[in-house]
Amino acid sequence: MIALEVGGTYIKGCALGPDGVPRDRERWFTRPERGPDAVLESVLACAATLAERCRATAVGIVVPGTVDAGQAVYATALGWHGTPVRDWAAEHLDLPVAVGHDGRTGGLAEAREGAGRDCRDFLFVSMGDGIAASVVRNGLAVSEAQRGADMLGHTPVRLGGDSCHCGGSGCLETVASAAAVARRYGRATGWRGISAREVYHRADAGDPAALAVCGEAVDALADVLATAVGRYAPERLVIGGEPAEAGAERLAPLGEALAGRLTGAAVPELRPARFGDLTGCMGAALLARDLLGAGTGWWPGPDPHIERAEKIRAHRS
Numbered sequence: 237m238i239a240l241e242v243g244g245t246y247i248k249g250c251a252l253g254p255d256g257v258p259r260d261r262e263r264w265f266t267r268p269e270r271g272p273d274a275v276l277e278s279v280l281a282c283a284a285t286l287a288e289r290c291r292a293t294a295v296g297i298v299v300p301g302t303v304d305a306g307q308a309v310y311a312t313a314l315g316w317h318g319t320p321v322r323d324w325a326a327e328h329l330d331l332p333v334a335v336g337h338d339g340r341t342g343g344l345a346e347a348r349e350g351a352g353r354d355c356r357d358f359l360f361v362s363m364g365d366g367i368a369a370s371v372v373r374n375g376l377a378v379s380e381a382q383r384g385a386d387m388l389g390h391t392p393v394r395l396g397g398d399s400c401h402c403g404g405s406g407c408l409e410t411v412a413s414a415a416a417v418a419r420r421y422g423r424a425t426g427w428r429g430i431s432a433r434e435v436y437h438r439a440d441a442g443d444p445a446a447l448a449v450c451g452e453a454v455d456a457l458a459d460v461l462a463t464a465v466g467r468y469a470p471e472r473l474v475i476g477g478e479p480a481e482a483g484a485e486r487l488a489p490l491g492e493a494l495a496g497r498l499t500g501a502a503v504p505e506l507r508p509a510r511f512g513d514l515t516g517c518m519g520a521a522l523l524a525r526d527l528l529g530a531g532t533g534w535w536p537g538p539d540p541h542i543e544r545a546e547k548i549r550a551h552r553s
């Protein structure tokens with residue numbers, strides 16, 4: 237089974253065994269500046285590369301933006317508008333393909349097999365190149381709440397802030413996404429090509445510029461999440477993506493910032509996503525599994541992550 241998460245910076249891919257455990261993972265640069273067709277060709281090439289390495293029976297692909305009936309209706313980060321991802325991928329790969337929304341399917345993965353499994357009601361927040369959320373109740377994404385949650389990353393938080401690929405400016409994504417953290421640190425220090433992960437590590441080591449950038453990201457996220465908590469009243473917040481990779485400790489400043497904003501209201505429990513940076517891929521894998529009508533019982537062990545030996549390479553289209 238192949239699972240792909242297509243983001244504005246990386247296409248993340250996993251080849252999973254029949255037990256749902258990732259056997260192989262890799263990521264490629266998306267380079268959306270090449271245009272929407274080139275991005276789609278890269279996605280198909282990445283899926284084909286992984287399919288060669290395992291006996292793939294189905295493919296799950298998750299994308300940002302608005303997704304409907306296998307189409308990327310509106311994914312500005314990729315330049316896709318009305319792109320029939322499912323049909324083109326199925327034809328190219330000659331395999332059944334399911335396509336879903338990254339945040340929503342990530343929430344599904346955490347609800348079924350992850351940090352939301354023992355919780356009836358939680359908000360999953362996916363912190364990657366983009367920021368999206370998923371309102372999960374009784375193991376199902378709440379569709380009427382979903383549109384607002386999908387757009388969480390485009391909530392304006394800074395008047396006159398950086399311009400955003402959505403056409404607005406000062407959106408949460410321009411301050412707190414992984415891409416924004418890397419970009420803002422680069423702007424403050426002159427260091428270029430540093431990943432958000434490295435900025436978080438530098439903040440842990442006490443680098444003042446990294447601390448400032450990460451602090452601004454936490455403040456902006458807490459502003460938006462305080463409103464979301466008021467609206468959806470979740471029992472728990474499950475945070476996926478880069479900030480979750482380092483575990484609960486990395487989330488402590490966010491918990492404190494939220495508590496400061498939610499005076500008089502219950503502060504939901506904060507937990508890192510079980511699947512960390514792989515939550516979107518695990519959601520894609522679940523879509524593929526559902527497509528095959530396979531049973532439950534995946535990922536019985538404590539942690540499905542394989543060795544963190546990702547090979548990062550620029551994808552040549």
Ligand SMILES: [Zn+2]
Nearest residue numbers: 390400402407
């Ligand atoms: Zn925006």
